[in-house]
Amino acid sequence: MLDLNGIFSLLIFLIPPYIANSSPVVLGGGAPLDQNIKLGDGQRLFGDGKTIRGFLGGTIAGAVAGGIVALYYPLPFFPNPQVQFIAGFALAFGTLFGDAAGSFIKRRTQTAPGRPFILDSVAFLFFALLFTYPFASSSLYDLQNLAFFLVLTLIIHPLTNALANKAGLKNVPW
Numbered sequence: 001m002l003d004l005n006g007i008f009s010l011l012i013f014l015i016p017p018y019i020a021n022s023s024p025v026v027l028g029g030g031a032p033l034d035q036n037i038k039l040g041d042g043q044r045l046f047g048d049g050k051t052i053r054g055f056l057g058g059t060i061a062g063a064v065a066g067g068i069v070a071l072y073y074p075l076p077f078f079p080n081p082q083v084q085f086i087a088g089f090a091l092a093f094g095t096l097f098g099d100a101a102g103s104f105i106k107r108r109t110q111t112a113p114g115r116p117f118i119l120d121s122v123a124f125l126f127f128a129l130l131f132t133y134p135f136a137s138s139s140l141y142d143l144q145n146l147a148f149f150l151v152l153t154l155i156i157h158p159l160t161n162a163l164a165n166k167a168g169l170k171n172v173p174w
Contacts, residue, residue, distance in 0.1 A: 020062025062092025
């Protein structure tokens with residue numbers, strides 16, 4: 001069972017990917033990330049919801065959050081704050097990469113733009129963890145921690161999306 005310090009460390013670890021994932025809602029817009037490229041199936045690579053400004057803005061916002069966390073709360077999963085700082089960038093970039101990968105798969109499965117899709121809630125987390133793997137200790141990837149990340153994200157992600165929708169920041173509540 002996780003103790004209070006362990007839970008707190010896991011929550012702090014999630015700050016960069018959660019900031020990176022939510023920032024494109026505010027920082028995005030403009031030119032599409034896929035530059036309107038269509039594949040052989042006739043579907044866009046990612047769709048209008050993924051923009052260059054959102055990808056870069058989310059990555060920068062998450063990396064800055066990761067840097068702040070590294071300065072003020074060294075996490076036990078990293079050997080030192082310098083590695084944690086680099087991992088913060090990896091978390092942020094992995095988050096946006098995973099979000100785009102989820103959109104790519106969504107287009108390939110013919111899921112209509114704006115429709116809910118399970119990968120919308122978890123792809124960003126999977127890739128954030130994958131991109132951080134070279135920097136973190138294996139203890140971060142314990143089954144108990146991964147389950148905590150998954151359950152929390154499956155609760156928080158829909159709630160924050162619904163709030164962003166109510167605030168007029170998103171067109172759909174998912």
